[in-house]
Amino acid sequence: MDFRLHLLETITDNFSDEQKVGSGGYADVYRGVYNGEEIALKRLHPLQLLDHWAFENEVRNLLKVRHQNVVRLIGYCYDTHHKFVQHNGELVFAKAMERVLCFEYMQGGSLDKYISDESCDLDWPACYKIINATCDGLNHLHNEQERPIVHLDLNPANILLDKDMMAKIAGFGLSRQVDHTDTDDVRTESRIATTMRYVPPEYIDDGRISEKFDVFSLGITILEIMAGRTALSRYPEMSQEQFIEFVAEKWMERLQGTLTSQEIDTIRVEMCVEIALRCVEDDPHKRPSIKEITNDLKELESEIEGMPLSSHRLKNLLARYDRFSIDSLIILHSSTNYSLCPEPSPFIHVYIDVHSVLRRLQ
Numbered sequence: 001m002d003f004r005l006h007l008l009e010t011i012t013d014n015f016s017d018e019q020k021v022g023s024g025g026y027a028d029v030y031r032g033v034y035n036g037e038e039i040a041l042k043r044l045h046p047l048q049l050l051d052h053w054a055f056e057n058e059v060r061n062l063l064k065v066r067h068q069n070v071v072r073l074i075g076y077c078y079d080t081h082h083k084f085v086q087h088n089g090e091l092v093f094a095k096a097m098e099r100v101l102c103f104e105y106m107q108g109g110s111l112d113k114y115i116s117d118e119s120c121d122l123d124w125p126a127c128y129k130i131i132n133a134t135c136d137g138l139n140h141l142h143n144e145q146e147r148p149i150v151h152l153d154l155n156p157a158n159i160l161l162d163k164d165m166m167a168k169i170a171g172f173g174l175s176r177q178v179d180h181t182d183t184d185d186v187r188t189e190s191r192i193a194t195t196m197r198y199v200p201p202e203y204i205d206d207g208r209i210s211e212k213f214d215v216f217s218l219g220i221t222i223l224e225i226m227a228g229r230t231a232l233s234r235y236p237e238m239s240q241e242q243f244i245e246f247v248a249e250k251w252m253e254r255l256q257g258t259l260t261s262q263e264i265d266t267i268r269v270e271m272c273v274e275i276a277l278r279c280v281e282d283d284p285h286k287r288p289s290i291k292e293i294t295n296d297l298k299e300l301e302s303e304i305e306g307m308p309l310s311s312h313r314l315k316n317l318l319a320r321y322d323r324f325s326i327d328s329l330i331i332l333h334s335s336t337n338y339s340l341c342p343e344p345s346p347f348i349h350v351y352i353d354v355h356s357v358l359r360r361l362q
């Protein structure tokens, strides 16, 4: 939808400071109400020609996308007019440009404000929901378009939360469509200015871009949700297993006394850290695709929700979690058919020694 500038000025009190809710590298963001719905108006800083490319990108790519985990673009305004402005103490007649993007309003703000150096302030169910939603949104960009859209600026500041803490990917100024898979990267001539921590080594070394760029950024983002902004700096001191255990123990402490099932949440915590560590592999070919990640997350939930497991999957699960008291989680149906029960029924409380189960499976 093409908005008139006058309408946007009216609903934001002339882009007043009272209506301003945030600022970024190339825009200020205001709150307004349109047709009874709260909207966010992202007003680009004027007269920056470089940003015009970002504006067009954001509109072009977001117009193609409709998904519950990608922020919804409601419309835009592109208005040019001439007016007198002060320049070096003189009044000159200049061309003024107004570019505004209008989005659904995200009451929870951006994810970065909940993340500190050591941890994320949100509770585990919220964190897990955000990780799943971000993965689903990214999967939509990479795999459910005519040509994949690579975001190239995925980080907690570009993950917005609505009033129900549902995460949506935003900040499409650097995004672009690519024609190929990760084996056939495109090299970009113009180096993109994005937050360095989230940028993969192949881009820093020779400017290569592919879907695996986003997967790397996703990995850093998940690690920060799981263990705080400085998470990755601790990783080189430990082996992968030690790091997973370190993060899981921290969450176990936080989960003590909560109503959630600690064993199951620990399985989820470990799975998320494991996925994140695979995403931040230096070699892009060793990183999983976002499709593999969403499949792994869904498979884990199916297992937890008690769907029949293949003996191979159960073996993997048991091998990973034998240090927990999973006895109350497992109901043995037959030698090849198992299910996991999130909340064990008092009537079917079967104690199983994990190692004896493993022996029977071999």
Ligand SMILES: Nc1ncnc2c1ncn2[C@@H]1O[C@H](COP(=O)(O)OP(=O)(O)OP(=O)(O)O)[C@@H](O)[C@H]1O
Binding pocket: 021, 022, 023, 024, 025, 026, 027, 028, 029, 040, 042, 071, 103, 104, 105, 106, 107, 109, 110, 157, 158, 160, 170, 171, 173
């Ligand atoms: N749809 C929205 N609803 C509510 N708040 C928003 C919305 N979009 C952005 N904001 C707020 O405005 C801030 C700045 O927005 P945004 O990051 O999109 O600007 P930007 O100029 O693109 O930033 P950068 O390019 O530096 O990432 C966000 O951190 C967030 O707090």
